[in-house]
Amino acid sequence: MEIVTNPLFWLALLGLGVILLAFVALKKKALLNNVYVAVTISLLIAVAYFHIVDHYMMDMQGLDYWYLFRK
Amino acid sequence: MGGLTRNKTLSIMALGAMIGLLLLPIVVSMPALAGGGGTPAAGGPPPDVAKKADTPEAAKVEKGRDVYYKTEGIVSGAPAPKTADNPQFYPRYNFESRVLLWFANQQHLYYGSFVLAVPIFCMIIEFMGIISKDKAMAKKYDQLAYDFIKISLTAYSLTAILGGILIFTFLTLYPAFFGYLSSIFRPVMHIYALLFVAESGTIYIYYYGWDRMKEGLLKWIHVSMSVVLNVIGTTLMFLANSWIGFMMSPAGVDEQGRYLGNIWHSIHTALWNPLNVHRLLGNMAFGGGVVAAYAAYRFLASKTDEERAHYDWMGYIAMAIGVAFLIPLPFAGYWLMREVYAYRQQMGITLMGGLLAWLFIIQATMIGILFLSANYYLWQAMGRMRGAEKYQRYIKYMVFVLVCGFLIFITPHTMVMTPTELKAMGGQQHPVLGNYGVMSAKNGGINVIITTTVLSFIWYARGNKVPMVSWARFGNIFMGCFFGMAYINIIWLAIYGYYIPANVRVGLSVPQVATTLSCLFFMTALNLVMLKGAKHSGAIEWGKISVRSQYALIMLATAFTWMMGLMGYIRSSVRLFWHVNEIMRDNSPWAYTHTTGFAANMISFNVLFFWLTILFVFFLATLGVKKAPVEAKVTVPGRVPEPATH
Numbered sequence: 001m002e003i004v005t006n007p008l009f010w011l012a013l014l015g016l017g018v019i020l021l022a023f024v025a026l027k028k029k030a031l032l033n034n035v036y037v038a039v040t041i042s043l044l045i046a047v048a049y050f051h052i053v054d055h056y057m058m059d060m061q062g063l064d065y066w067y068l069f070r071k
Numbered sequence: 072m073g074g075l076t077r078n079k080t081l082s083i084m085a086l087g088a089m090i091g092l093l094l095l096p097i098v099v100s101m102p103a104l105a106g107g108g109g110t111p112a113a114g115g116p117p118p119d120v121a122k123k124a125d126t127p128e129a130a131k132v133e134k135g136r137d138v139y140y141k142t143e144g145i146v147s148g149a150p151a152p153k154t155a156d157n158p159q160f161y162p163r164y165n166f167e168s169r170v171l172l173w174f175a176n177q178q179h180l181y182y183g184s185f186v187l188a189v190p191i192f193c194m195i196i197e198f199m200g201i202i203s204k205d206k207a208m209a210k211k212y213d214q215l216a217y218d219f220i221k222i223s224l225t226a227y228s229l230t231a232i233l234g235g236i237l238i239f240t241f242l243t244l245y246p247a248f249f250g251y252l253s254s255i256f257r258p259v260m261h262i263y264a265l266l267f268v269a270e271s272g273t274i275y276i277y278y279y280g281w282d283r284m285k286e287g288l289l290k291w292i293h294v295s296m297s298v299v300l301n302v303i304g305t306t307l308m309f310l311a312n313s314w315i316g317f318m319m320s321p322a323g324v325d326e327q328g329r330y331l332g333n334i335w336h337s338i339h340t341a342l343w344n345p346l347n348v349h350r351l352l353g354n355m356a357f358g359g360g361v362v363a364a365y366a367a368y369r370f371l372a373s374k375t376d377e378e379r380a381h382y383d384w385m386g387y388i389a390m391a392i393g394v395a396f397l398i399p400l401p402f403a404g405y406w407l408m409r410e411v412y413a414y415r416q417q418m419g420i421t422l423m424g425g426l427l428a429w430l431f432i433i434q435a436t437m438i439g440i441l442f443l444s445a446n447y448y449l450w451q452a453m454g455r456m457r458g459a460e461k462y463q464r465y466i467k468y469m470v471f472v473l474v475c476g477f478l479i480f481i482t483p484h485t486m487v488m489t490p491t492e493l494k495a496m497g498g499q500q501h502p503v504l505g506n507y508g509v510m511s512a513k514n515g516g517i518n519v520i521i522t523t524t525v526l527s528f529i530w531y532a533r534g535n536k537v538p539m540v541s542w543a544r545f546g547n548i549f550m551g552c553f554f555g556m557a558y559i560n561i562i563w564l565a566i567y568g569y570y571i572p573a574n575v576r577v578g579l580s581v582p583q584v585a586t587t588l589s590c591l592f593f594m595t596a597l598n599l600v601m602l603k604g605a606k607h608s609g610a611i612e613w614g615k616i617s618v619r620s621q622y623a624l625i626m627l628a629t630a631f632t633w634m635m636g637l638m639g640y641i642r643s644s645v646r647l648f649w650h651v652n653e654i655m656r657d658n659s660p661w662a663y664t665h666t667t668g669f670a671a672n673m674i675s676f677n678v679l680f681f682w683l684t685i686l687f688v689f690f691l692a693t694l695g696v697k698k699a700p701v702e703a704k705v706t707v708p709g710r711v712p713e714p715a716t717h
Contacts, residue, residue, distance in 0.1 A: 043556070060581070
């Protein structure tokens, strides 16, 4: 299994997490405090967010965050 | 009514005068600043140059190339003096002149930092008092800001005296160097002096006008004056920073040190901005530490519960402000070091990989102590809140995480050893611990420490509160996941650094910092939203805190002071045998780097002297309080400390 090095994938994942959160918060409010749902959405957002941070913070300096994985 | 109108008019006039004073030096210096190709002074060229210009052979304008900006400019100053080891260039007593200068400089810097930081606190706290809807709290904030400025006022006089001593020390012991520096920065020094006059006027009006300007529009004018005061203070610091920036990374002069007519180039050197940011944050953290220590001292000496409650609260506020500025400080330091490397790689290596590297290990230890003390204080402070017990069982895990981060952060790359020890270990690096002596691991260590401190603050903020928002459970889970992933990301980046080349690895610190800052900003914001309308499980019982916590505050302040002394020494000694790096050589008998032991003793002496004198300042502040306690109780309701509920 290889890690996806395309930042758009992680942006999409973050977007998905935010959309899921918005959907649950607006349409299925009762589910919001369900531990499994909350953990899933939180992890989705947090994992995607930190990948994006890592990628763009390196990219900003002209460096490749995925250097090892591309090799 | 008439009196009030008159007061308003007078206050507006006073504020206008202050702003005028603030702008006056800039207007006065306009000819000098605008005359880019002119001279450092506001008038014509220096007399020696003017004389030469009269002769036909000198009519040709000589041009030079800026050592840093690489632009051409008209030579309008003398070359940097070539000094020799004799009393003409280095008059001396039967003592090391550099140590005298070090002492004078350090003491002036300590007090200067303190009096620059405290008015910023006053501004923030006074503003908090104005916008507070709770009248009792508003009065408490106002009184606290007043207490702060009162301490600062005595320290302000001492700063001025120490500044005078510093100039005399320069003039009498290093006349050639100081003459050269002042020939470059002549207009800047005049602006500095004028700004100092403006700051003095503002601070006295601000302090003595406190009671007369305590309500309505006048109060707003009063708080505006604190803004003016801080603008002046910060500008003063920036100007002083330009001199040390020039000494480390000169610009605006050619390779002989001849001034090229553009004062902005000499001010805006490669290291000026990082120095400004680093010093501003450092001063704030230091000021917070000193005021917290003052509050701790008063808490320990308190005779009544009311006094204890007041000084406990004061200590907490000062500590919180200090630590708020301490958190970004390592990042500002990192920026400064990056700029040093970018300016001269050799200078960076001398600092962090060569002659001065061991001082950085000491610095890492001090930073670790600062964060450990701040966390310890917060955990102790949770003891005065009902409901905070729920976090107590997690503290041991936080201690574990902090200690791991701390130990990695202070692990040296190589050890100073005897040949036998070297042989026993199998080389300069320990086979296991040596791996932690690199920046990749250290960045991970410090970011883990800072993230844990942010977590401690968030737990403290919600110690006696139960979130009542409908999505509270989701919020808690989200916060837990976010912090968890942040820790994983920081540690992952630290490990990842071992597997990639150095030129890529060096960039990993930026996402690590961004991760820590994400926790700071997003989680603090989330916590604030979650605590809106929260249920209180009990009031904060101000004053009911362990004595140990107050010693932690004193520890915090002492560590700040020691670290400031240390970093000042490191920054200054990186120039090695140069007064002005690569421009003016230091030919005094003291142009060598002291041993680490001597430097540590000297820093400790400076710290001790500062604390002895600042204790005297605290004592003077106590005398003022003793004189009017009854009057204060009668005329200002609410001045007596009341336990706050939030």
